[in-house]
Amino acid sequence: METANHQVETANITKYSKFIALLIGLALIGAGVITYFRSNELARVCTEKTTATVVNMREEFDATSNTEGTRYIYYPVIEYQVGDSTIKSELTSGSNPPLYSINDKIDILYNPNKTSEFIVAGENQSIFWIILCGIGVAFVGVGIFLFVKK
Numbered sequence: 001m002e003t004a005n006h007q008v009e010t011a012n013i014t015k016y017s018k019f020i021a022l023l024i025g026l027a028l029i030g031a032g033v034i035t036y037f038r039s040n041e042l043a044r045v046c047t048e049k050t051t052a053t054v055v056n057m058r059e060e061f062d063a064t065s066n067t068e069g070t071r072y073i074y075y076p077v078i079e080y081q082v083g084d085s086t087i088k089s090e091l092t093s094g095s096n097p098p099l100y101s102i103n104d105k106i107d108i109l110y111n112p113n114k115t116s117e118f119i120v121a122g123e124n125q126s127i128f129w130i131i132l133c134g135i136g137v138a139f140v141g142v143g144i145f146l147f148v149k150k
Contacts, residue, residue, distance in 0.1 A: 018146040025139030032132030039119075039129065046109040046119045052080035054104045058090060074098035078106060082115045089116060093128075 056077035075094035080087055087110075100106065111117035 018143050020143075021139050021146060022143035025136045025141075025143055028132050028136030028139060030136075032129040032136060035132060036129040042111075042117060042119050045111045045113070046117060048082075048110050048112045049121060050080050050082065050108060050110060052078035052106045052108045052118075054100045054102050054106065055079045055088070057098060057100075057102060058094075060094065062096070072096060076100045076104075076106075078108070080108060080110070080118075082110065085115065087115055089118065091120070 054076045058075045058077055059072040060075065062071055062073050073094035073096055076091045076098065078089055078091065107121040108118045109121050
């Protein structure tokens with residue numbers, strides 16, 4: 001009797017795994033497509049070049065890290081001038097170790113119509129969406145495999 005219950009539980013887990021893998025894959029592909037269009041839009045509208053200064057470093061606890069020294073992700077906070085205005089913003093990507101130090105200069109391109117929008121000049125804007133879509137395709141593939149597998 002215990003073996004029959006175990007088989008039913010395993011069948012239910014496998015049944016739901018198909019849908020979960022497909023949903024996760026489709027969500028990642030969707031996020032990748034949105035990221036692609038957003039980064040292309042920013043690259044299109046951010047046309048004015050200026051130099052920003054790293055003025056602070058925000059650290060965020062990373063609960064997924066197992067290594068004691070890498071438990072934080074560091075996000076540079078930058079300031080830049082547009083006319084008489086000083087704009088302070090945070091880079092959207094963080095790292096450990098930090099890519100920048102306080103007082104580092106970073107060339108950026110900002111949107112002249114919305115000066116708070118910017119991209120780091122020379123930064124590859126396309127890699128993140130490719131990674132999201134690639135992982136999404138892998139999850140969809142696993143989901144399809146589980147559907148086909150009898």
